[in-house]
Amino acid sequence: MLIVMRKDATGAQVDGVLEVVSKLGFKGHAMPGAQRVAIGITGNKGPISADHFRYLDGVTDAIPVSKPFKLVSREVKQEDTVIQVGGVTIGGGTFAVMAGPCAVESREQLLEVARAVKEAGASILRGGAYKPRTSPYSFQGLRDKGLEYLAEARAETGLPVVTEVKDVETLPMVAAYADILQIGARNMQNFSLLEAVGQVPKPVLLKRGLSSTVEEWLMAAEYLASGGNYQIILCERGIRTFETVTRNTLDLGILPVLRELTHLPVIVDPSHATGRWAAVTPLARASVAVGADGLMVEVHPDPARALSDGPQSLKPSKFKTLMQGVRSVAGAVGMRLA
Amino acid sequence: MLIVMRKDATGAQVDGVLEVVSKLGFKGHAMPGAQRVAIGITGNKGPISADHFRYLDGVTDAIPVSKPFKLVSREVKQEDTVIQVGGVTIGGGTFAVMAGPCAVESREQLLEVARAVKEAGASILRGGAYKPRTSPYSFQGLRDKGLEYLAEARAETGLPVVTEVKDVETLPMVAAYADILQIGARNMQNFSLLEAVGQVPKPVLLKRGLSSTVEEWLMAAEYLASGGNYQIILCERGIRTFETVTRNTLDLGILPVLRELTHLPVIVDPSHATGRWAAVTPLARASVAVGADGLMVEVHPDPARALSDGPQSLKPSKFKTLMQGVRSVAGAVGMRLA
Amino acid sequence: MLIVMRKDATGAQVDGVLEVVSKLGFKGHAMPGAQRVAIGITGNKGPISADHFRYLDGVTDAIPVSKPFKLVSREVKQEDTVIQVGGVTIGGGTFAVMAGPCAVESREQLLEVARAVKEAGASILRGGAYKPRTSPYSFQGLRDKGLEYLAEARAETGLPVVTEVKDVETLPMVAAYADILQIGARNMQNFSLLEAVGQVPKPVLLKRGLSSTVEEWLMAAEYLASGGNYQIILCERGIRTFETVTRNTLDLGILPVLRELTHLPVIVDPSHATGRWAAVTPLARASVAVGADGLMVEVHPDPARALSDGPQSLKPSKFKTLMQGVRSVAGAVGMRLA
């Protein structure tokens, strides 16, 4: 059982609930979260009626849950979360394709790609302006300039924009431009960033960490939700294993498991997962077939000269073929394209 | 460059080739394999013409290769290997579904499953008679009796049979009954078994080891091929990673890579990969979509009472649903069912 | 070759160097780091003399390097980095033991542990005030209060203090109290935090990420160094593998490799590595024997009631035994205790 207090609940109200829990013979754990207090109950052998708590002062909800993640769990919410962004639907039977360059490199490059992916049928434009890079000496993105180009591409094509936010400092700037805030794999357990993004009223795309378990990933999503942001899209992008012929190991096997555990939509990034462009299209088709809610794909007009992730980027012509395959498999499994 | 000697080549013929290699200014490495000698050449900076060697005494072929695996590589053979077994085609655009119980438990159980999978559209019957088990105290299979039941099920349904061979001792017995010899994940680097099976004129299904790299897997296939058996089907069945919500991590990302590296057909076993029956059907669809040549699926009439691998076994009715999904995606990607 | 520009180098000076590089027939890559520009040179087939660059305007150094990490590499600096903090030496043949509770839970708890570890021979006090936690509902640390208790414990015992900094926002506060700033495993690739800490004139303890390669770890250290902070202590704390009998897999095998690759001191955290208190003392002895420069160990007066990481915490009496073992092995391998 999880008792969720209102954000403005007072210490006295929390104590009041704890007292009720105690009188019922159970143990209450006040859990001061980033945004609000929740109260977990242990010591009960069978189920407890939520009615004991639901109407107490300061309580907003009482939720019976068996998992460590609560608000994002299927137990707490049966129906799929469906996200609307700039006229595009993500989740609930609609398949959304996000495509664009790994990094925004120039106005021309971005506009060229944006037009191409729009024409091929993508519904959202991706592109990195602030780039977290393994080396301090690597290209770190066009930053603010990159955001401006993204806005221009959106204005021209009508495609909403997803772009990465790498720290709390640049969050306001990124949030001012982006339609969807992307949290990268290396930041999946940057809890301060999760808390800050949890307070922004924009959809979030949360990438799975390089070696995150499903439970840790859902706990990261719980940080966002407990902060008040329920518009979360999970993005599987491959995990780190001993195998090196692909950059990472795409873990499609967890998608049916995620369907059972969470109500959040899940998309797949086959570009980062494999690091090989020739593998991207087959895995895009597999992602539709396994039941994903969408894709994130890297497209570059000239992959050989890309400033980052060239080997895994598709040329626009190859992306067109990808979209044909996706459309065809989507039809076979009863999904409609966004 | 790999010079492959005939099986009956004499020591003098090998020496003759080495002498020619030496006169050309290169270094020859006589590699005494299980079945025949091959001669590798190093020290060359550019390509060497195969014509220098192809017509020497005792030589059967001269192959320019850059990978450590030779005979199974796409470099050596461009066209896909297609395997015919009991009227069923595996590879080359045909999708073959192998289904049946993890272990043959009784005559009745096997016949019931065999009829059900045949009716649903499977083309090959699977079932373990000799079972390698992690615990010495676990059910080790019905052994010879299991083989007899498999033969009976084949006679009745017309489905060819794939069953595991776990050691050299029981190989003659298993080979007398099986249409396809399965080598399990834990035996993938049992080189003595690979050498022995390399001499049997029957197709082999070679499962990927629990933590085998693609290269090691292809080297294991090379053992079979260098012994003379080229009828090899690779079977991806999940690798071991840190993630525990699934039994293993199904590595679909290597399938496009395998297409580049090898001419052998590749099938997928989603049952062992996930250990969860609810994930099997979505991953079966994904396997078709990614371009696999077939599936291996566990079906049991009463999974709750299965002597092994119950949690990952499908009931016959669920398997029917799986086949519908597979058929539908196969149509979308232009594959025909075997 | 890496040409390191002065922090105050002008764009014109950078262009001047690039021009020289170009005239020599090579390619120059201006790499705008967080703090200064460095210029990498490629296109050279053999070594280039540093004298071509060393005396150009704005250049501070020209370093021939073969690795992607430069400033932290053994190639760039032969002699071991030795760090002095509050009278304690880390590195260069001195073995430093950092001990204390996972989290500061109360004034009494901290002071009790601080006295106990001091008496047993520890030279630095550890304790978390700001705690990054997997769950938003878990105890997040005493924060500022925790820092005050640490300062009090330092004043009483004379032990310098190491404590975690979890984000840029709280960095000034933590830096005001801590003697050594700890960057946790989940923040190892929080590049914004690395950049910020790179500008603070305090030693940094950089934990290895859960699934970081040695190269990625050294690249994270390079972020700190390229920002101007060279006082870096690496801390091996176990990596994530398939094995679950220990919480993580302690990777002592990389210590001899790190000695070759970097001049930075390396310590070991056997508490987080195993998650089992009974394994901590044997692994502490092994860490001395393999050549580590120190240890970080969790000690709690009452592990069963610890608010975090109880199962891996040692009671003060067990820690005393640990110190005896460490002292004894240190003597055997010619190390002196700090």
Add this chain to the structure above:
Amino acid sequence: MLIVMRKDATGAQVDGVLEVVSKLGFKGHAMPGAQRVAIGITGNKGPISADHFRYLDGVTDAIPVSKPFKLVSREVKQEDTVIQVGGVTIGGGTFAVMAGPCAVESREQLLEVARAVKEAGASILRGGAYKPRTSPYSFQGLRDKGLEYLAEARAETGLPVVTEVKDVETLPMVAAYADILQIGARNMQNFSLLEAVGQVPKPVLLKRGLSSTVEEWLMAAEYLASGGNYQIILCERGIRTFETVTRNTLDLGILPVLRELTHLPVIVDPSHATGRWAAVTPLARASVAVGADGLMVEVHPDPARALSDGPQSLKPSKFKTLMQGVRSVAGAVGMRLA
């Protein structure tokens, strides 16, 4: 509870025990092992007295056990297993060093190494005669000739010999020469080989599989023990992880755990674990410090020309330094060298 039947127990005796179990209200599981039947009991909520079963016909023992591995568990046998072989003691406070070449390459090579390791203080000679190799084209060992050279080296130096047995076919030949039979990492779950070796009255050195959990490893040892061979030495040799700067990741953290779980001696192979000769000596010292019962180390007179595993082999002079370090740390932790 595990009831162990005598090898010659009849079916009627097994039925008699099952009947008694059933009358007590529990469920009996006859577990037909390779050598004898054991009967597991489930359905009991508390402990059952062994006296119910110990004196029934055909019963040899009744053991209360909570783990899936029984005969090798510390629960079943409190005192450490100590193995005597050719005058050398392994386990029980004595530290045994096994050293020699990866592969026996020639009579001269082997004798030279044998003399050198004996002089430096090794107590057992290692050397591979039958080599399982990843490639069918690699050197497969001198086979019978190699065994003869090992016997000659033993005769001259007095060192007992450990050598690998790779299959059931060559087991009689290897067993005729070897003092300790080594089962390699790739054969750890070759259950037919385990069953066969379980019947040979010689000590066995069982290497951990490349990605074996501790539980699977102990289950493999259980195969040997359930076959009647209790003289088992476990050998940790590194596991497969994402890290590639070392060949494998040496998992010293499990040694304290193994001490709790099993009574079998455990040694460490730092040569295969790291694949880098410079890391072998530091890790050998760490192995003593963590509490291992011995080491297995590769020594070669000319590593650069070794037919296998050159990069991880020590020259005899380096091995002498290793032994000095081992002796010194052994003294510090109260172990005596064999």
